[in-house]
Amino acid sequence: MIKSLTARHFRWYDWVIMHIAPIAPTTRERPDANVEESQLNKQEKKHCAGLMRINHVGEVCAQALYLGQSMTTHNRQLRAHFIHAAQEEADHLYWCEQRLSELAAHKSYLNPLWFTGSLIIGSCAGLMGDNWSLGFVVETERQVVAHLAQHLEKLPQKDQKSRSIIMQMQQDEAKHATSAMNLGASELPAPIKITMRAISKVMTTFAYYI
Numbered sequence: 001m002i003k004s005l006t007a008r009h010f011r012w013y014d015w016v017i018m019h020i021a022p023i024a025p026t027t028r029e030r031p032d033a034n035v036e037e038s039q040l041n042k043q044e045k046k047h048c049a050g051l052m053r054i055n056h057v058g059e060v061c062a063q064a065l066y067l068g069q070s071m072t073t074h075n076r077q078l079r080a081h082f083i084h085a086a087q088e089e090a091d092h093l094y095w096c097e098q099r100l101s102e103l104a105a106h107k108s109y110l111n112p113l114w115f116t117g118s119l120i121i122g123s124c125a126g127l128m129g130d131n132w133s134l135g136f137v138v139e140t141e142r143q144v145v146a147h148l149a150q151h152l153e154k155l156p157q158k159d160q161k162s163r164s165i166i167m168q169m170q171q172d173e174a175k176h177a178t179s180a181m182n183l184g185a186s187e188l189p190a191p192i193k194i195t196m197r198a199i200s201k202v203m204t205t206f207a208y209y210i
Helices: 002-009 012-019 042-072 076-102 111-127 130-154 160-182 190-209
Strands: none
Touching: 042 076, 042 111, 042 130, 042 160, 042 190, 076 130, 076 160, 111 130, 130 160, 130 190
């Protein structure tokens, strides 16, 4: 039912990704390009797919967040920074989508909802001011790096393809946090950080299955 509803009412989501968000995957080679596919059993493949679906959702949200922030800042340099970061996130989105296909798994049926919510959050963060917007980037990326570290622990050791992708994503996300800090990010209040973790928990729980 969820699948049919999203197909019927959220066709605009694909249009936004293609025509509004200023991103497209680059020519960066996939981190797992030279890694051989492992023989995973049914349960292992299902688990790996669940984790990669979470990562794909995270990249959908990243596109929306950076889009919202780039639209609400009046600083051209900062707008260019957000667009550049979104470009690298587009690589992650592409890699995760390909990996899900290789695992014979679907993307989250709730992606349109994740995108919409993240676009609103990113826009609100941008309206708070550039330093707060950058602080939001820092905290988001810190939490993403922590999630990816957990995924590396949960992945079957023999799934080196998924592992290679996640490790490169982790490096890129940490770099985004550092760049935002260097641009003058403000530290977010503890209640906002806690709220962000709670929202992330809900998203990852649903995305693993749906």
